[in-house]
Amino acid sequence: MGREHIEDLVAKEVEKIIAGSDLELVDIEYVRERNWYLRVFIDKKGGVDLEDCQSVSEKLSKVLDEKDPIGDNYLLEVSSPGLDRVLKKEKDFIRYQGRTVDIHFFKPYDGTKLIVADLVEKNGDTLKVQYKDHLEELPMKEISQIRLHIDF
Known part of the structure; x- marks a missing residue:
């Protein structure tokens, strides 16, 4: 499964997880550095906190474990896009x-x-x-x- 396909699939799952909340999906990255990283960037008005990131991470991890769409070993990171966020959308x-x-x-x-x-x-x-x-x-x-x- 290609990088873009994985990012699209994960984006759909994250959108389901955050539906009805004040969170928004900013970006998804599936990149290889030393290891494979699946990075999910979320935000909300006033900024996200640790509990927001932890909640999304736990729910997404459970879904990904059940569906197992990624063949490689990877590290999941859920975070804010940061103050110097990239503008894409x-x-x-x-x-x-x-x-x-x-x-x-x-x-x-x-x-x-x-x-x-x-x-x-x-x-x-x-x-x-x-x-x-x-x-x-x-x-x-x-x-x-x-x-x-x-x-x-």
């Missing part, structure tokens, strides 16, 4: 309009592979940002990742 771009983001490019843009700009909107295959005192429209196909910016 359309609703992420709507929710965080006006916020400062870190935009990582596949190839240098304006001489660099990372710019910090204010998110205006995502419109299909284009990301509109306020960058260096003017509006820029960036093609999504040139962007490798968009994260919320953290100022320390």
